Amino acid sequence: MTRGKKTTKSKQTTGNNAQQGIVLQNIIIKAPTRKVYDVGDWRTALRSADSGRVKQLYDLFDDLMVDGVLSDAVQRRIDAVTNSELKFVNSAGEEVDDMTRIIDSMTWEALLVEIMRCKFYGRSGVELMFNADGALEAIPIPAKHINLKNKCILINDSDDTGIPYEEADNILILGKERDFGILLKTAPYAIYKRGGFGDWSQWVELFGQPQRIGKYNTFDPESRKLLEDAFEHAGGAPYVIIPKEAEVEMHDTSSSNGSSFNEFRQACNEEMLITVSGQTLTALSGERGARSLGEVHQDVEDAKNRSDLRFVQRVLNQHVIPILERRGLPVADGHFVFPKSAEPLTVNEIVQLSDIMEIPQSHLREKYSIPAPEEGEPIARRQHQSAPMQLDLDADDDDTDDDDDKKVVKNADAGIMSKLRDFFAGAPVEGASDGTSHMTLSDDTLNDRVIKRVATGESRKFDAELFKYISDDLLKGIYTVFNNRINNVDYDYST
Structure with a gap:
């Protein structure tokens, strides 16, 4: 036509x-x-x-x-x-x-x-x-x-x-x-593949289903007809009808599962893909190292x-x-x-680029379909953890933010050095040569020292170290309240 x-x-x-x-x-x-x-x-x-x-x-x-x-x-x-x-x-x-x-x-x-x-x-x-x-x-x-x-x-x-x-x-x-x-x-690989599928379907038809064997009595030909009728109406699986006196040898085909047909099909597909696209993994799944090979x-x-x-x-x-x-x-x-298309960027890459170049928000909102927030609307953002506040009792009110940052770093370094010094025991000054001096370890607490002095009679009425500890703690509380009031309340010193 x-x-x-x-x-x-x-x-x-x-x-x-x-x-x-x-x-x-x-x-x-x-x-x-x-x-x-x-x-x-x-x-x-x-x-x-x-x-x-x-x-x-x-x-x-x-x-x-x-x-x-x-x-x-x-x-x-x-x-x-x-x-x-x-x-x-x-x-x-x-x-x-x-x-x-x-x-x-x-x-x-x-x-x-x-x-x-x-x-x-x-x-x-x-x-x-x-x-x-x-x-x-x-x-x-x-x-x-x-x-x-x-x-x-x-x-x-x-x-x-x-x-x-x-x-x-x-x-x-x-x-x-x-x-x-x-x-x-x-063309040759497409022809081979088409013929291979035909051979594979024939193999499945012959060996993919179990065979049925029906035996009848030689002196009863009616039983043969009954077997044939029964097998014809019992599905499409292959069957054999033989006399009971006959011998039939069945070869085991379980060792052959038709994998060669599948391998032949895959080989034809790979050859066609290599010819057209130059590679295979962008269309077919790989086995080991599929991700790295897929990128190549x-x-x-x-x-x-x-x-x-x-x-x-x-x-x-x-x-x-x-x-x-x-x-x-x-x-x-x-x-x-054909304009050269830009490579797609991930969110992390965009964040890194924002440190070295100015990226308009309108571009990002259009790229990721993010609407602009309305006035008063809550904004979703990542919460930043604030640095721990460092208290300096000797600091003046006129200190700048840069000074505070330097003090934080300085206090952090001092804390590390203090822990390192506390790891070692204090060297004795008096009695080091005759062995009468007691060595003070870093885990010696104030309570242990006060109890020891009371027990040995060294501290009867007044303990200077205990008094200093109590007075420092009291002054620290007073300074804390005083500084908070100065930061939150405006005073008029003209009167």
């Missing part, structure tokens, strides 16, 4: 919109041939394509693109281009609004897809035209209708000659004569994507701009560009 696709011949307009009439008048698009392909068909199609007849090869490609892994790998590279930001800027580096509206359309996305198809099919074509409403249309030309050897577009995919496209100023044709794209290299494989995929972006950008600037210029669009002094 054939389907005709007819395009009307556009009239030549005046002014900036002057254009040549469309060359394509009628293309007969036929459905691809669907059959069970083998590697022999692939080689036959390749030899035919080498001689200039590409119909059989591209029918094979269209049939193999049913494979999920292959089609997904191809689509990932195309999506990397269509999802990237594209701009058209003039000589001053400013965006052109008319071109921005055209870029942000389904027609432009279809144009980018057709340009990328050249990578996989070896050739691609698109017809650019404006409809009655003035909107741009991109009509794809099937690869098997493009004859690069004779520089023409075939009306029937089996023809050798057709309509020349070199004189048409609204048709974009890409590709080289002996280049059949990436799909040519992936992601770099390989990113390099492929950057190469595709450069290819599409050059095609747009060298081939598409002249076509658009002849249609009167403001593209004479401009060019297409």
